[in-house]
Amino acid sequence: DSGVTQTPKHLITATGQRVTLRCSPRSGDLSVYWYQQSLDQGLQFLIQYYNGEERAKGNILERFSAQQFPDLHSELNLSSLELGDSALYFCASSVVDYGYTFGSGTRLTVV
Amino acid sequence: DQQVKQNSPSLSVQEGRISILNCDYTNSMFDYFLWYKKYPAEGPTFLISISSIKDKNEDGRFTVFLNKSAKHLSLHIVPSQPGDSAVYFCAASGNTNTGNQFYFGTGTSLTVIP
Numbered sequence: 001d002s003g004v005t006q007t008p009k010h011l012i013t014a015t016g017q018r019v020t021l022r023c024s025p026r027s028g029d030l031s032v033y034w035y036q037q038s039l040d041q042g043l044q045f046l047i048q049y050y051n052g053e054e055r056a057k058g059n060i061l062e063r064f065s066a067q068q069f070p071d072l073h074s075e076l077n078l079s080s081l082e083l084g085d086s087a088l089y090f091c092a093s094s095v096v097d098y099g100y101t102f103g104s105g106t107r108l109t110v111v
Numbered sequence: 112d113q114q115v116k117q118n119s120p121s122l123s124v125q126e127g128r129i130s131i132l133n134c135d136y137t138n139s140m141f142d143y144f145l146w147y148k149k150y151p152a153e154g155p156t157f158l159i160s161i162s163s164i165k166d167k168n169e170d171g172r173f174t175v176f177l178n179k180s181a182k183h184l185s186l187h188i189v190p191s192q193p194g195d196s197a198v199y200f201c202a203a204s205g206n207t208n209t210g211n212q213f214y215f216g217t218g219t220s221l222t223v224i225p
Contacts, residue, residue, distance in 0.1 A: 004154070035215070042216050043215035100213065104153055105153075
């Protein structure tokens, strides 16, 4: 157990639907990062939150959004899902900007 | 735009031999580099790091070499063990115009043959 908790572990949904992925960071970590790992790409950075505020944005589609709540947990919302959104979604947390602890990921399958 | 590249998707090495995993980057602002190891169905775990003020960092069987002029780093595992079989990601970070987040390579799947 890395201390970063992601739920659910697996998710199967249909195209056009909306899902929410949840991440609880390691205790004391203020930064939360979301990454997408698909078959032909490495870990693609999506977005970072620091203490409730958006800190940096990467290759995140407009159909995707995220937020970090006062208790520091974060949610990644994926809407109008397409087949190509099927991937592993990782959350990571850190105290500062270096050295991440990753969660075990959520495997999303869009059918 | 892939700023960190691992051009070898897979590598097979005999147990006891050296494994060399390579990584190239394009952004000269990157100044901190990590290697992560990932087993199936698990999140990546930190393996070893190096900052740009050094050209080598060693931790047990793992050594990372950094060649800043070539924008290249490599991970050496000596001797390789079957338990090292995993996907290895390199990652780079620096004070870029998009923040300090890490950029990851696509990974190299290492198989160590007993």
